[in-house]
Amino acid sequence: MDFEKINVRYLEKLLKGDRNGCREVLGQALQTGTPVNTVYTELFWPVMKIVESLFRENRIDTITEKIATRINRTLVDQLQSKLPKRENRNKSIVVVCADDEPEELGAQMCADLFESDGWNVRFIGGGVPNDEIMVLCGKMQPDVLFLYGTKPSGAPAVRQLIDGVRLVGSCPEMKIMLSGGIFNRAEGLWEEIGADLFAPTAKEALEMSLTKPLPSQATVKRRRRTLPKIVLPIEDTVQA
Numbered sequence: 001m002d003f004e005k006i007n008v009r010y011l012e013k014l015l016k017g018d019r020n021g022c023r024e025v026l027g028q029a030l031q032t033g034t035p036v037n038t039v040y041t042e043l044f045w046p047v048m049k050i051v052e053s054l055f056r057e058n059r060i061d062t063i064t065e066k067i068a069t070r071i072n073r074t075l076v077d078q079l080q081s082k083l084p085k086r087e088n089r090n091k092s093i094v095v096v097c098a099d100d101e102p103e104e105l106g107a108q109m110c111a112d113l114f115e116s117d118g119w120n121v122r123f124i125g126g127g128v129p130n131d132e133i134m135v136l137c138g139k140m141q142p143d144v145l146f147l148y149g150t151k152p153s154g155a156p157a158v159r160q161l162i163d164g165v166r167l168v169g170s171c172p173e174m175k176i177m178l179s180g181g182i183f184n185r186a187e188g189l190w191e192e193i194g195a196d197l198f199a200p201t202a203k204e205a206l207e208m209s210l211t212k213p214l215p216s217q218a219t220v221k222r223r224r225r226t227l228p229k230i231v232l233p234i235e236d237t238v239q240a
Helices: 003-015 018-030 034-055 062-082 102-117 130-140 152-168 181-186 202-209
Strands: 092-097 118-123 145-150 176-180
Touching: 003 018, 003 034, 003 062, 018 034, 018 181, 034 092, 034 102, 034 152, 062 118, 062 145, 102 118, 102 145, 102 202, 118 130, 118 152, 130 152, 145 202, 152 176, 152 181, 176 181, 176 202
Parallel strands: 092 118, 092 145, 145 176
Antiparallel strands: none
């Protein structure tokens, strides 16, 4: 399937707030027999990242960004139950994210894909104090603590959480993985604040998490992911 063409069509509908148009494009993709998890990684994820980029560059306004994110999240919610289910891997993950809606969407997709892959998932979302996250991890003893997305101002709090986890030492085998937000844009920041792993995308997060044993901070090579080159006509973006 040519997702580059599909993504262009979907993105055009999305930026216009055309809910029915987005559903139609999505339905056409699903009618070809494309697995839902592939739709997550090859349509929703790259389009989500492009919307975030357009907003940061002031090429779309807040209303356009909010509507686009809501449409994406609605469609993700509707497809979650249709994801394939692998056998239980006897692995667990706690997924936490920043408070903004785009971060919630990215983290939700990661949580859905890990669950589909046979993981025991606890999706916390945003707005949870660090000490409560640490208590949950102490009780659950997850294989991975996954932190998705944050603005530059939120990086110190992530570092405090990582430092707290290391200091308490209640989860000695747990790896801490970062993705999204400032960590995708600031090369090497994930290492500087003490995380074990960095995944540019949900797909790579899954692949990395299945490595046996999980790689340590010292052995993971930094990888940067370039967004698909989708060029939109100027009238299809909203000037802030």
